[in-house]
Amino acid sequence: MLAVLAAGCSQPPAAPVESRARLAPAPTPQSVCSVELYGDSILHGGYLGDRRLKEPPADALRRLRPRYRVVDRSVNGETAGTRMASFASEERSGRIVVIQYGLNDAMQGLPLETSLRAMVAKARAEGRHVVLTGLSRTLVGADVRDRGDAAVRRVARELAVPFADWGSVPVRPAEMADILHPDQAYSARLVEHLVRVLDTVAPECV
Template sequence: MNTYLARAAIFSAGACLVAGCGGGGGGSPGGVALPIFGAPSTPDVPAAPKVDCTLQLEGDSIASGGLSLTTTIAEVPAAGIKRMRPAYVVTDKSVVGNSAHARAPAFANQPIASRLVVIEFGVNDAGNSYPYEAAMRLLLDRTKALGKVVVITGLPPQRVPLVNADAYNAIAKALATEYGATFADWRSVVIDPADMSDDVHPLQKGSTQLVEQLVRALDRAAPECSK
């Protein structure tokens, strides 16, 4: 009997220690307070900076995918860029029949929201013997003043080369070097004559070849947008 009472007393004392039995004095109402440890704090991880892959496409019917004033190829270059490089948000400012000579005066005073600018002019300038270098300088002065990343395509190949095309392409290449722009060298692309709609305008396969060449230049200019 005495052994049983002793064991009961020990059990009761142990339970009291764990649960915290009330006692005199001004302590906590539950007796012995057990420390509470919170979960360790997790340091804030800064969010990755958002990559700006906005692009403005400037050019003529080659950049717009136009075969005439009313007809375009199925996948125009702006759509081709987006398919090949989904990160890009493309604003297509290309217009059938446009030229650096015609575009420069307005462009020189317009805001540009996009980070990258692709400049594809020269075919209509060459065909009309417009003063190409002066117009291109106005375009490039504007993009430089706004801090834009610029890609110049150069002139595309023609089935029957325009008289001034090679000379104007050389100007485009030299200006790209001078202004720190990336040169896509469209004139180096070999397009089968069967993939041309006429002497100047490529059909879908030829246009896609040009867009692939442009995308390679974009990858050099903005590798962070190449994924």
């Protein structure tokens, strides 16, 4: 009787580890080429309070790199400090996390570096790649802008995070939508620069 019961409960032999690995589905292009955008009005494409560019940065990224699944979490007027408070509890699925903050924090004297370091650490703990952007140019407050940009650069250098140097992107005064925000042409060039950095992180998504 025991022999019969044992025979009835027996399971087919498990597949070797190598066979199970071969049977696992390969990552889809959508999962490999995916990015989530965190930032303020510059990454949101906002200007003059409640207006938004016809092609905001998230849409420009989709146009330039159609293989990417883009999740836009940018918010007009947001600071890194504000986002850090919710960042740890948010659910993410993107392979790459782009973080663009600095000007609002610098203008308000907030601890920008502390916030950025916390977000980088959290995203990396989730197994994600992180890209930081520098600050875009402004028509006023160059000293505040430079202070914020220097803080982001320090974090990127000390934590070895890929850095999109938006301050190096050329701009003419006429290409500003207002005193702080890029117009369509300047915004597009910022995204093109970001894309070149993303290409180094995920060359297969080009």
